[in-house]
Amino acid sequence: MKFNTGSLPIGVREYSFVADAGTAGLDDRFTGDVAVLARVEKSPKMIELKATIRVPAKLVCDRCAREFEKEMNVKYRMIYFFHEHDTGGYPEEEITILPSENTVIDISDDVRQYSQLTIPLKVLCDKECKGLCRICGTDLNVNPCSCVESSTDPRWEQLNKLLKQK
Ligand SMILES: [Zn+2]
């Protein structure tokens, strides 16, 4: 996922890259190909890159334990400056200083990192996922179980029994 800055004309150019998720260094939750569309705009002081990444992933829901596939999407911007003194006012995480005006930009590392970040800490098959019944383990998305009506925390049921004994 590379392009040469020296041969890049002033103005806008678009690149597209496709790589196998494994080859791109992604972990095995990512399946298939990573597709990257990069819009690159070169001006005398800098090259602004806006990338859109699409990659399918096979995930396991943290609530119902179901495996599901989802296409992950992420966009990021990176600005490559020819000289450090031009970087003022831009967010630090979007700045890269190029070693020279004629060099090769390789976006593979950024693509890998941004792709990994598409997987949230808490994975849900659906934000409405009902999860598993805490008492009988039924997947409540598939069918409601009979425990639902008296769905008190089992610890409270123990306590209720104790209270009745008194
Ligand atoms: Zn779920």
Ligand SMILES: [Zn+2]
């Ligand atoms: Zn149940």
